[in-house]
Amino acid sequence: MQHVVIIGNGISGITAARHIRKQSDCKITVISGETDHFFSRTALMYIYMGHMKYEHTKPYEDSFWEKNRIELKRAWVKTIDFEEKKLYFRLPNDDDKEAKIGGSISYDKLILALGSTPNKFGWKGQNLAGVQGLYSYQDLESLEETTQRIKKAVIVGGGLIGVELAEMLHSRGIEVTFLVRESSFWNIIMPPEESAIISRHIKENHINLQLSSELDEIIGDDNGQVKAIRTKSSEQRPGEEIECQFVGLTVGVSPNISLLKVPQGNMIGREKPAFVLGVGGIKLNRGILVNEYLETNIPDVYAIGDCVEHEIPPKGRKNLEQIWYTGRIMGETIARTITGKRTKYQPGIFFNSAKFFNIEYQTYGQVPAELPADIKTFYWEQSSGIICVRINYSAENQSVTGMNTFGIRMRHEIWDEWISSAKSIEYVLENLSKANFDPEFFRQYEAEILEKYNTETGSSLQLKSKKRFFSKIF
Amino acid sequence: MLQKFGLIIFIAALGLFICTLGMNNYTLTSDILEKNFKEDALLDAKIEFASMIDQSYSNSYTFITELSEGIKQLNKVYNAQQEWDKKIYEDTILSIVKASANGYLVDNKGFMFLLTFGMAIFGALLFILPEAQKPAGIKNNGIYFNPAMTRKWLGISIGTFLISFYLALYFKPQYIANWTMLIDPVSKLIKGGEASRWFMYGFLYTISVLVMGIRYIIKYRHSKYQIIRTLSIMFFQTCIAFILPEIMSNLNLPSADLKNIWPLDYSFFFNYRLDKLLNSGAFGIFLLVWGIALFVVGVPVMVYFFGKRWYCSWVCGCGGLAETLGDPYRQLSDKSLKAWKIERYLIHGVLAFAIIMTIGVLYTYFTGSYNLLGFIPTESLKSSYGFMIGSIFSGVVGTGFYPLMGNRVWCRFGCPLAAYLGIIQRFKSKFRITTNGGQCISCGNCSTHCEMGIDVRAYAQKGQDIVRSSCVGCGVCSSVCPRGVLNLENAETGSRVMIAPDVLLGNLMEK
Numbered sequence A: 001m002q003h004v005v006i007i008g009n010g011i012s013g014i015t016a017a018r019h020i021r022k023q024s025d026c027k028i029t030v031i032s033g034e035t036d037h038f039f040s041r042t043a044l045m046y047i048y049m050g051h052m053k054y055e056h057t058k059p060y061e062d063s064f065w066e067k068n069r070i071e072l073k074r075a076w077v078k079t080i081d082f083e084e085k086k087l088y089f090r091l092p093n094d095d096d097k098e099a100k101i102g103g104s105i106s107y108d109k110l111i112l113a114l115g116s117t118p119n120k121f122g123w124k125g126q127n128l129a130g131v132q133g134l135y136s137y138q139d140l141e142s143l144e145e146t147t148q149r150i151k152k153a154v155i156v157g158g159g160l161i162g163v164e165l166a167e168m169l170h171s172r173g174i175e176v177t178f179l180v181r182e183s184s185f186w187n188i189i190m191p192p193e194e195s196a197i198i199s200r201h202i203k204e205n206h207i208n209l210q211l212s213s214e215l216d217e218i219i220g221d222d223n224g225q226v227k228a229i230r231t232k233s234s235e236q237r238p239g240e241e242i243e244c245q246f247v248g249l250t251v252g253v254s255p256n257i258s259l260l261k262v263p264q265g266n267m268i269g270r271e272k273p274a275f276v277l278g279v280g281g282i283k284l285n286r287g288i289l290v291n292e293y294l295e296t297n298i299p300d301v302y303a304i305g306d307c308v309e310h311e312i313p314p315k316g317r318k319n320l321e322q323i324w325y326t327g328r329i330m331g332e333t334i335a336r337t338i339t340g341k342r343t344k345y346q347p348g349i350f351f352n353s354a355k356f357f358n359i360e361y362q363t364y365g366q367v368p369a370e371l372p373a374d375i376k377t378f379y380w381e382q383s384s385g386i387i388c389v390r391i392n393y394s395a396e397n398q399s400v401t402g403m404n405t406f407g408i409r410m411r412h413e414i415w416d417e418w419i420s421s422a423k424s425i426e427y428v429l430e431n432l433s434k435a436n437f438d439p440e441f442f443r444q445y446e447a448e449i450l451e452k453y454n455t456e457t458g459s460s461l462q463l464k465s466k467k468r469f470f471s472k473i474f
Numbered sequence B: 001m002l003q004k005f006g007l008i009i010f011i012a013a014l015g016l017f018i019c020t021l022g023m024n025n026y027t028l029t030s031d032i033l034e035k036n037f038k039e040d041a042l043l044d045a046k047i048e049f050a051s052m053i054d055q056s057y058s059n060s061y062t063f064i065t066e067l068s069e070g071i072k073q074l075n076k077v078y079n080a081q082q083e084w085d086k087k088i089y090e091d092t093i094l095s096i097v098k099a100s101a102n103g104y105l106v107d108n109k110g111f112m113f114l115l116t117f118g119m120a121i122f123g124a125l126l127f128i129l130p131e132a133q134k135p136a137g138i139k140n141n142g143i144y145f146n147p148a149m150t151r152k153w154l155g156i157s158i159g160t161f162l163i164s165f166y167l168a169l170y171f172k173p174q175y176i177a178n179w180t181m182l183i184d185p186v187s188k189l190i191k192g193g194e195a196s197r198w199f200m201y202g203f204l205y206t207i208s209v210l211v212m213g214i215r216y217i218i219k220y221r222h223s224k225y226q227i228i229r230t231l232s233i234m235f236f237q238t239c240i241a242f243i244l245p246e247i248m249s250n251l252n253l254p255s256a257d258l259k260n261i262w263p264l265d266y267s268f269f270f271n272y273r274l275d276k277l278l279n280s281g282a283f284g285i286f287l288l289v290w291g292i293a294l295f296v297v298g299v300p301v302m303v304y305f306f307g308k309r310w311y312c313s314w315v316c317g318c319g320g321l322a323e324t325l326g327d328p329y330r331q332l333s334d335k336s337l338k339a340w341k342i343e344r345y346l347i348h349g350v351l352a353f354a355i356i357m358t359i360g361v362l363y364t365y366f367t368g369s370y371n372l373l374g375f376i377p378t379e380s381l382k383s384s385y386g387f388m389i390g391s392i393f394s395g396v397v398g399t400g401f402y403p404l405m406g407n408r409v410w411c412r413f414g415c416p417l418a419a420y421l422g423i424i425q426r427f428k429s430k431f432r433i434t435t436n437g438g439q440c441i442s443c444g445n446c447s448t449h450c451e452m453g454i455d456v457r458a459y460a461q462k463g464q465d466i467v468r469s470s471c472v473g474c475g476v477c478s479s480v481c482p483r484g485v486l487n488l489e490n491a492e493t494g495s496r497v498m499i500a501p502d503v504l505l506g507n508l509m510e511k
């Protein structure tokens, strides 16, 4: 019986394991050093805020794994011998790079689903006590410990995890200063209007958001404990020292490929993407390089999820897309290949979602921060200043290419259909009610939205209203 | 600050409320005995209580216990002599205790009412209202650090208090006689007489639904669904369940809670209730037809269109208390597959029990025979249902276990009406909770905060609609989902996604 070994029990590894089990009878082992069972990383914040406990973040009951004959092994993989098709485990305190004393396991097929690690950019003081990122369960534990009795915290870097960390610390009554290099929150991803809404909303939630400010160094006290940070001086603001007992580093994540790196990897070639050869000759760049079948350059070794870098990304997509959904899609896809039907990674229309304090955000298709020349945009914002909709469409043929929404839930299925079948902006606006996914009795804004479009473009589109209450029933 | 102050006031009022139980002096007089005993039993009573008459007791516990002991003795004799009609029940003991009471509480009912209920409501509102100043949106912050909401010492204490309250209410009401006294002023106002224990219970119940309903509305105020639903619960409890029946009986009509439906209203077909309805002219007949139409036509039709939520989380009193007073405990419901299995056996078992019991009762009503099929004793069916399901399960366990097993223990494991509504919801209804494509991040908020112990995430993360007989449509899973994945909807019955798709939306790989 073929033995499939998966390193990593995150969403990508686990999705692969589940789908392989559905389609075949082979032996499956999932290895992770982080936790015994799969848990939802995206829910880490809710544990810290007391909405849930760790056990609630486990998407499957503990008995699920045995029932489905998915073997779980809690261990850190130390190294892999691709020739022998063998993994070696690391014992606690086993620092000797060469020693192979922690036991091993053989595989027929190996899936690397290693996830990512928080970035650190070599700041002075970045290894002081009280300085950390937020990615793993261990990060959460240390966060819990270090923030028990502190008053002030600084968060560096304005991405999604940064906002979550700000909300988390704030929920415990900790005063949070949020340093963001950009002049508006997340404006490398979000168009200016949306970015402005989030910036405003973060401040409204009593977070001291400092835009256009960059970390210079982290200052420790005599015990090696962080006591302050200093910001760089810039044109907008002079550098200053900010007292704090905790520093959260949320300046993005990178594929977690330390397992595969060799001390002096040789840079090969100038072609793009450039790569180095890691352990056993596996091709690495920022992540583990895979082709469109999620295969690495080593036979029978595949990579999925956050740790992947696509040599040839699907059309319109990036080389690295480190989100939950892409990890899951890769897991579904690789299961096909492993069980005998070699299948390309083909994510459909891009989608993502997040929550910034109380603002729910969903996006479908492509909505880049800077508007491409051949794309037009329509933007509507409600007077409350926390609800908005943006629809991008082709200047040439009016077909919608992407959308953002704050505060209005929209149907994934409908937007997926509209974008993939290139429906025109006018069609979409007239039928916008169909995409509404807000609960019953919520105020509906479609008429307002359409009116704005009509005024801006001088058109006279009519809303195709959702069936009314009674006609819907009968 | 204000909130702390409110909490202190509330706790003080609650403390005082408990203290009122020992606040009176008691003197039993022969006058009182004469008023409460039937003539043929009066002499027995006078002999039994000879030593108590005209004695002043300052300790209420001693007095009530001595009195109860005496009555137990009398009942023992009557049982032995098979003189059933002479037996003395809780309500008589309660009214003897009330009549014997004298002292500060008796003389200052109104003032003490304000000091206990008034202050408790005032304190609770001070605690609740300032929340409205914070930004709207789901905030379950700190729930799992709170000893009241996590089966820690405080939760266990609250549970113990609630359980004791229900045990006293159903089986030893004489011990909480003073609480009924506190409500006398309200009772005088609404129906012109002294408060019975059920009036007191109804009043407490309604106040809880109202005050905690305000809390709920503030907590979920970003959701209009939650606001409207809670207003509906508050309306039905206050007007239809509490006030309307009192008005009916003031008008000398048979009183009824118009929204209580058989088999939840398990005594609907009991002989004394049928007789009363049949002897009250057109209005009585109307009530009879209404009650039957509700479960024969109303339930299936409404559940078909809206799901069982129209009743369980919009109208029902048990559900109403669970949604309001019980909201802080919703996360305590057990989500395991095992609990689901137990739930299905138990709740359908109770439904079967209710049906057989009712058939037995009707059989006896129409034939006069006390043995269904010749061997099932209908009277003991009836009394064991009343005791085990009506009192212990729905009351003592149903509410007393809020802080231990979540706020819907009764609705989930015991309510026969919920079982009936659920069967229709599962097999023939437009209602479902739709999951939004591939947007679920498996965070677990929905499952954690589902009061019915449904593992909502298990469905959402594989793109399957949630079609479960137990879902009461409270909408909380949808409210707490941080990714907008869940939506309670009614649409064509056939459009419910009952089988999870092979892969979720967002993956275009060839099939």
Ligand SMILES: Cc1cc2nc3c(=O)[nH]c(=O)nc-3n(C[C@H](O)[C@H](O)[C@H](O)COP(=O)(O)OP(=O)(O)OC[C@H]3O[C@@H](n4cnc5c(N)ncnc54)[C@H](O)[C@@H]3O)c2cc1C
Pocket: A007, A008, A009, A010, A011, A012, A013, A031, A032, A033, A034, A035, A041, A042, A043, A044, A045, A075, A076, A077, A078, A113, A114, A115, A116, A134, A135, A136, A160, A161, A164, A256, A259, A304, A305, A306, A307, A322, A323, A324, A325, A327, A352, A353, A354, B441
């Ligand atoms: C706080 C937070 C919030 C997020 N919120 C969102 C969100 O809202 N939406 C979204 O789309 N994405 C979100 N993400 C990103 C998302 O969680 C990741 O993209 C996703 O979890 C990646 O899954 P994965 O399976 O690729 O890797 P991971 O979940 O990282 O799993 C990899 C596992 O492999 C283990 N591992 C690695 N190396 C070894 C080794 N040598 N030996 C043994 N085990 C090893 C790791 O310990 C880890 O357990 C969030 C991330 C964080 C940290």
Ligand code: SF4
Pocket: B433, B449, B450, B451, B452, B453, B454, B456, B466, B470, B471, B472, B473, B474, B475, B476, B477, B478
């Ligand atoms: S599934 Fe959702 S709507 Fe149904 S009972 Fe649970 S939380 Fe309420």
Ligand code: SF4
Pocket: B439, B440, B441, B442, B443, B444, B445, B446, B447, B456, B457, B460, B461, B480, B481, B482, B483, B484, B485, B486
């Ligand atoms: S709350 Fe929403 S995102 Fe979280 S598990 Fe439930 S459906 Fe999925």
